[in-house]
Amino acid sequence: MADTINNLSRKLAPAQPLPSRVASILSQEISSGRLKPGDRLPTEHQIAESLGISRNVVREAIAQLRADGLVRARQGAGAFVMAPEERLAIRLDPTDLENIQGMEGLFELRALLEGEAARLAAMRRTDDDLAEISAALEDMRGDEKWSEGSIEADLVFHRAIARATGNAYIHTFVCFICDQIRRSIHMARYANQIEQLVEVNVGEHVVILDALKAGDPEAARVAMVNHITEAGRRIGVIFRNEQSNAAEGIAAS
Amino acid sequence: MADTINNLSRKLAPAQPLPSRVASILSQEISSGRLKPGDRLPTEHQIAESLGISRNVVREAIAQLRADGLVRARQGAGAFVMAPEERLAIRLDPTDLENIQGMEGLFELRALLEGEAARLAAMRRTDDDLAEISAALEDMRGDEKWSEGSIEADLVFHRAIARATGNAYIHTFVCFICDQIRRSIHMARYANQIEQLVEVNVGEHVVILDALKAGDPEAARVAMVNHITEAGRRIGVIFRNEQSNAAEGIAAS
DNA sequence: TGTCGTAGGGTTGTAGGACAAATTTGATTG
DNA sequence: CAATCAAATTTGTCCTACAACCCTACGACA
Structure with missing residues (x-):
């Protein structure tokens, strides 16, 4: 010993x-x-x-x-x-997230959680919530400096949606998972070839925001799942079953 | 200060x-x-x-x-x-879970997570997974001593489904949330008037298992969401919007 | 006057010793 | 053999001391 x-x-x-x-x-x-x-x-x-x-x-x-x-x-x-x-706490092992395979599972979980969060947010969001989400989107497309402010605005956007569910636990878990992913991306230095994709990324967020404004739960969920799936694919995550979540949602719409 | x-x-x-x-x-x-x-x-x-x-x-x-x-x-x-x-870890404040209002949020999150977990499990479960889940169900209905063994078997059932998703993160989170709820129930001593409801509870689990056997993702998800919603209601949790999750699923079926 | 270097006090990091409280184990005794 | 008690072990708390480091302010020098 x-x-x-x-x-x-x-x-x-x-x-x-x-x-x-x-x-x-x-x-x-x-x-x-x-x-x-x-x-x-x-x-x-x-x-x-x-x-x-x-x-x-x-x-x-x-x-x-x-x-x-x-x-x-x-x-x-x-x-x-x-x-x-x-166990009284959840703490993820950072070494598990250093490889792409480890990221797949986390992205799948994130898509699940945030997809459902978007659905709830579409039903419960207040006008204040909408204002905050919109502001984050403006910050994202406004700042040309992708490296710093825009990434932060991206996170603010997602966190604001989670908070708009009115469920503190969902907010806590979404914040936690998002940050784990952000930290991993930073460390692994995946964020290289992303810069030219700002328009695509912003466009996906616009779709989400529109669904939230319209108060359409299913559209919000599908848009969020699609966004997260694409975001994962952009940094190289390969999903084992073409994210049946999004496929179903689209087929059902 | x-x-x-x-x-x-x-x-x-x-x-x-x-x-x-x-x-x-x-x-x-x-x-x-x-x-x-x-x-x-x-x-x-x-x-x-x-x-x-x-x-x-x-x-x-x-x-x-x-x-x-x-x-x-x-x-x-x-x-x-x-x-x-x-933050590097998630730790829930036990005092937040001592009142029913605090439990509502946790049950909502649990329904989301486990519902989606059941859906994934229906697509990916192996025969070994099915065997383990079935065994847990047998333990639940076999033991007459509800107080101890049956509650543990209930947890084994839910954990086995989470593991059958093949996603370690989903398994980790589901285990964590389930245990938080179990601990809270034990402390708050809600587990009094539940004893006579064993048949109902087992029945709900059977529906879930059948959907997993059939490999029907949407049925598994709906059954799980319904089960968790009912389980919450049994201990006094009041859901603010009649758990639209289940309602949608049923309406779409 | 402005700038740099340094000295001082304050704060966390680590070490080591002392004793209290609780548990375990074993020996003693009826 | 069983019960009881004593001793050793282990964690819990306290104390002091010093090292490493940060920050500020003062003073020397240009």
Whole structure:
């Protein structure tokens, strides 16, 4: 056990703070299965000594894992790995999103969620919501500087629609997923050949906004699913079944 | 500032560990808007002194917030609240789910997600998936002891469908939301008058399974949305717009 | 006057020790 | 053999100290 941890510790870049690195080590031990649910972690003393750090740092690391419901510490007994179903938080592994295959699943989920969000928004949006969404669209086409302001405006557009559903949970989840995708795109530097496609992208957003204005739920949903599918395809995501969601919607219209 | 924190500290039950309680306090300060993105938190010394605890505890609390991307600590400068879009994890506030109104939103989200998951599962499920789903259904109706085994089998049923989509992200999110709901129901002790409704509940599951067997995506989705809507209504959730999702699906069938 | 460098105080990061509280284990005793 | 108690183990909390770093303000120099 101590050997395993020691080996892993050498693989880490000394960039981020120490407690976070220790938390990553332990988290990997768990997700890789070397520590199974119900197992007891090494004592804080052991971890501290085997990594050559103070117990204080170890405690901060375990505090992070505890916050996620990954482990549960019982005074006098030890810290135990919890079952996956007991987790209190969702945290996506960034490494899963570095390849295109990993992105496919996230885009599929995003299309589902945002498509339905657009449908609800079409039924419930207030005039204030519409104003905010329209403003974001203006920012998108107005700014020529695609790199910064326009991408941000794009996100504001999507978030505003999610908020217009009136459902705080939908808003939270949509924000989360969108940002995961944005971060991945930034890191993977996919955003190269996109610049000349601004008109296409803006055009897709216009269709969504029109459907929202008209209060047409199904049209809004189809437009959103189509937009997200195309956006994914633009950065190279290949969908396994031609996004039956959009196909159905179009066929039914 | 110190006064605000002091007041909040009195409201907390002394049940859970100290660092978690401090993290909750700070987290509430942020989500309530008293601490806005970009603001600097009080120094660790100030927090420790104003709550009458050691700096160590404060540091563990901040470590939890840092893990979620809620705050970002810079050595020598301080800890700063991050923008909501930068969050690294989703964690639902349990207090939001203690009332029925809070549950409505979560059930709506669940119906969306699981409905679409059932649709995808109908297209992609393997025979192994079907076997697992069927087995869960048998466990549900077999065990007479509703309180324990049957509830767990119910969850297994839903998780198996989510896994049958072949999309790990959908599976993760569905598991997370289902468990939030289960935990809330347990805590709120709603699970009283449900016992006599086992046949109804099982019946709804049978409809879902039949649609999955038949490979009928739209029927699976409608059955799932209907089931979740009814399940919510059984524990007292009132949906604001008669769950247009189900209505549409039925009308279109 | 303006600009640069530096010194100082303040803040987080890490280390290490001490004791309390709780649990587990094992030994002792009836 | 069973119950009880004592000791060792482990986490929880507190304390002090210092290093690393940030920010500001003051002063030296051009």
